[in-house]
Amino acid sequence: MPSFTSIFKTLVGLLIGIILLECLLQILPTATGFERENDDFPIRHWKPDSTYVYSNGWNFRNPQSGRVNNYGFVNVKDYTAGGADVLVLGDSYIEAQQVPQNMTLHAVIEQETSLSTYAIGINDSQFADYINYMQYGLSEFKPTWLVVKLFESDLSSSDKNHLPQGAYFITENEEISLKVNPSNKSQSGLRNALKQSALLRYLFLNLRLPAKIKQFVASISPTPNKDSTTVVNYQKLLDFFYTQLEQHHFSKERVIFITDSQNVESLLRKNALKYVNSTTLIDTLFAESGFRGNDFPYDGHWNFRGHYLVGQSVAKLIIGENAP
Numbered sequence: 001m002p003s004f005t006s007i008f009k010t011l012v013g014l015l016i017g018i019i020l021l022e023c024l025l026q027i028l029p030t031a032t033g034f035e036r037e038n039d040d041f042p043i044r045h046w047k048p049d050s051t052y053v054y055s056n057g058w059n060f061r062n063p064q065s066g067r068v069n070n071y072g073f074v075n076v077k078d079y080t081a082g083g084a085d086v087l088v089l090g091d092s093y094i095e096a097q098q099v100p101q102n103m104t105l106h107a108v109i110e111q112e113t114s115l116s117t118y119a120i121g122i123n124d125s126q127f128a129d130y131i132n133y134m135q136y137g138l139s140e141f142k143p144t145w146l147v148v149k150l151f152e153s154d155l156s157s158s159d160k161n162h163l164p165q166g167a168y169f170i171t172e173n174e175e176i177s178l179k180v181n182p183s184n185k186s187q188s189g190l191r192n193a194l195k196q197s198a199l200l201r202y203l204f205l206n207l208r209l210p211a212k213i214k215q216f217v218a219s220i221s222p223t224p225n226k227d228s229t230t231v232v233n234y235q236k237l238l239d240f241f242y243t244q245l246e247q248h249h250f251s252k253e254r255v256i257f258i259t260d261s262q263n264v265e266s267l268l269r270k271n272a273l274k275y276v277n278s279t280t281l282i283d284t285l286f287a288e289s290g291f292r293g294n295d296f297p298y299d300g301h302w303n304f305r306g307h308y309l310v311g312q313s314v315a316k317l318i319i320g321e322n323a324p
Contacts, residue, residue: 018199025198029055029063031205033195036164037072040183042136044122044129044165045072054097056299058207066101073120076101084141085115086318089130090149090258093301094121103304105258108311109147113318118143125166127158127237128178131244132167138248146250147314150268150275151260155234169237176240234267256317258310276313282306 031054035047046068054064070078074095088094088106096104110117118141120133130148137143161168164184169176194200203209245252257275259265268275282293285305293306302310 022199025202029053029060030198030202031055032201033205034068043133048072052097055206061298062098062295064097064100075119079118081140082142083116084118084143086117086145086147087137087141087143088117088119088147089133090121091125092123093149094119095123096121098299098301099304099307103307105307105311108308109315112312112315124163127154128167128169131178131241132180135244138250144254145318146255148255148257150257150264152264155237158237176236238271256314274317276310278310281309281313285309
């Protein structure tokens, strides 16, 4: 049996090792994530006028840093009420921690069109969230163009959301409505305190251990078959989107979607909507040049090339419509 002294020495050595590791990770570009705001606000956002650090994986790939603006959205520029010509909505693709802030999709649109371009991009969002963000953004920023990321996953996962202020669709008597979770502010203090630990951030954000454990458990635990959302269901969600546009007297002719699949592209074409297929652009780039528009397999998000290609394509649609 080990003696008390040997156990004590082992524990002290372990504690010293953890402290040294914490100090080292504080120096290295460990991902920080975002601080949640405690003040009342209509939609999900982050602590205004704060900063973040991004890196990916155990070896801190692609280190980036950036700013959360005065409204609590990831953008180097501050926003003003009624100050947008173009409003871009989406999730982590639009939040774009992975690229310098002057090379994001919305920065490219602004550079190419000379139109004031705002973005509301919050990670882990989907189509129901985008509609919630749109309702706020159209009223607050008064854009004349709306750009919405609409991947197939945004539609297929839009009936559930566990996040504070997360939105989701429910269907009752074949009628679709939008529900929004409460803000759940009680979590903010604890979460923000835990995020001060670089070691915890490294485990959760760089290594993504909880997500990997969840994936492993899901792989060994069979789940019942669930019918996938069909194009008909997607049409109903799009029809709901139209009703929200009409309430804000905003024409669907001034909306541009960014999609990733032939399925959603067919739906958008059927509805005579403007769109850009990011997958087509990125695949063409790789086929013609050998350069990737994302950092696959480490990260499927667009890199600076992907943001430029998609942003330029969106800008061309806007410029074409605005041309005399």
